[in-house]
Amino acid sequence: MPPAPPVPTLDRRRLLQLSGASAAVIALGIDAPAAVADPLPHREGLFSLGVASGAPRPDGAVLWTRLAPEPLAEDGHGGMPARNVAVRWEVAADEGFTRIVRRGQALAQAELAHAVHPRVEGLDPATDYWYRFVVGRQTSPIGHLRTLPAEGAAVESFSVGVVSCQAWYHGHFTAHRHLAAEEDLDLVLFVGDYIYEYGITGSNLWRQGAEVSAAHAVEVETLEQYRLRYALFKSDPHLQAVHARVPAIAVWDDHEVQNNYQGARSAYGLPDELFAHRIAVAYRAYYENMPLDAAALPEGPATDITAGIDVGSLARLTLLDSRQFRDPEPASAEEQQAEDRSILGAEQEEWADQRLVQSPATWNLLANGVVLTPISEDRTDMWDGYPAARSRLLQAMAEAGNAVMLTGDIHKHVAAELRADAADPDAQTIGVELVCTSVASDGDGAVTDGYTEDWTRHPYVKHYDGRRGYVHVRLTEQEMTSSFWIVPWIEADDTAPKELSARFVTPAGDPRLIPA
Incomplete structure (x- = not known):
C-alpha cells in the first residue's frame, strides 16, 4: 500500500496573519515543522481528555486533542512541561487504520495548554473516517467523523444531537451516555454553558461519588483556572464518548465567562478594564479546549465563533453569538423597546439575515445561547429583552421558510411555534423553536416546576419538561422529527435509562409541531 499523502505545510507567516498572534505563539496547534518540537519524556495518560473533531466541511474537519497526563493539575497545565511537543495525527478510511488517507504533525504548545487543532483537508464528502493522535509510544483513543455532503448534493437524511448546560457538579452526564449511543447521529451541537x-x-456538589480539591472552590477568573475547569468537565467519559462519536459544533452563552455578562460588561460590577481581561482568558481557554478553526482564536477580549454549515441541499445551519455583541440590559421599558437595540450586533444581524434569505436549502436552522420565543418582558437576558431585534430575525426566518431555532439555557425542554407577531393569536406561524434542557445543571429536575405555568400559558408553547436530557433532530426533505429525550435522575449515578418526553413532526412547508 502506498504511503498516505502528507498534508501541505501551512506557511508560518500565513499562520501569524490568521491569528494576529505574536511570534512566540506559532502554528496554533495546526501544523508543526519537526525541527521546532522537542521530544517528550515518556509520560502515561497524555490523552486523558480524549479527542474531538469539529468545524466539518465536505472535504474534512478540524481535529482536536489536548495533552494532559495530569489533567487536574492545579496550575492548569495538565502536568505538561513548558515546551513544544510534536503530535502526529492520522486519518483512516477504516477503524483498524489499515487504509490511512491523511497524516501530519501538529505542534502542542504550552502557550495554548498543549492543545492542537489541525485541519484535515482532501477527504471525500459524505464519507466516514476515523482519526487518532500519536506522541512517542502513546496513541490516543480513536475518534470518528463523517464529512459533510458535497455542496448542493441531495441528502436523504441528517441528524443532530442538541445539548446544553453541563454543570458537572450537579450530576452525572447520563444524557451524554445515551447520546453517544444514538444509532442515527451525524453531528452534535452544544448551545451554551459548556462549563x-x-x-x-x-x-x-450534587454529583454523588465525586470529589474535587480546594482549588475548585473559588469562582473561575484566571486562564489557569479556566483551563482547570475545562479539564474537570472534559474528564467525564460520557462527554468524551460524544466527542469521539461525531463532529461537534458549538456556540457559547454566559457561563463560559461569567453569569449574565452582557457584551463587554460584567453583571456583578467588575470594572470594565478588569472584566476585559477575564473575557480574554475565558475566550482563550474556550478555543484551547474546543475543536475550533483558527479563525476562532481570540485577539484579547474579542473573537469570532459564528459559523455557517451547509448540509448539501437539505439544510443550512447558522451559529450565532448572542452574548459577545449584545447591548446592555435596558434601564427602562422604553429603552427595551428601542428599535436599535440588538442582541447580535448590527454586523452579525446582517450576516445572519443574508444567510437566511439567500439560503438554497430546504431547512434553515439557527443556533444561539438564549430562547427566542416570547415568554415574559421581565426576562431581559433572553430575546425578550430585545424585541425589535427579535422581530427583525423573525422576518428573515419567515422569508427563508422552514426556519428552526435551536437553543438551551433554561434547563427545560421546550417546544414552541414561532409567530410573526406573538401578541396576535391569528398571526402566521413562521417557524419553530426547539429548546433543549440541561445535561446536568439543576440536578435531577422534575416534569413540572415553579416556571411551568409561565411558559405553558402561551398557546404557542407545545411542550415543557424540567428534567435532564437532550434533543435529537432528524431532517429529511419531507419533514423534521424532533425527539425530546430525558433521564429520570442524574445525581445518584449515571445508570438512568433514557425516556421519550415528547416527539414532534414538522412537515416541510408547514411550520407546526405535530405530536408524533
Missing part, C-alpha cells in the same frame, strides 16, 4: 464558572463546594 460553569462557579466555585464548587459542598453546597452545590
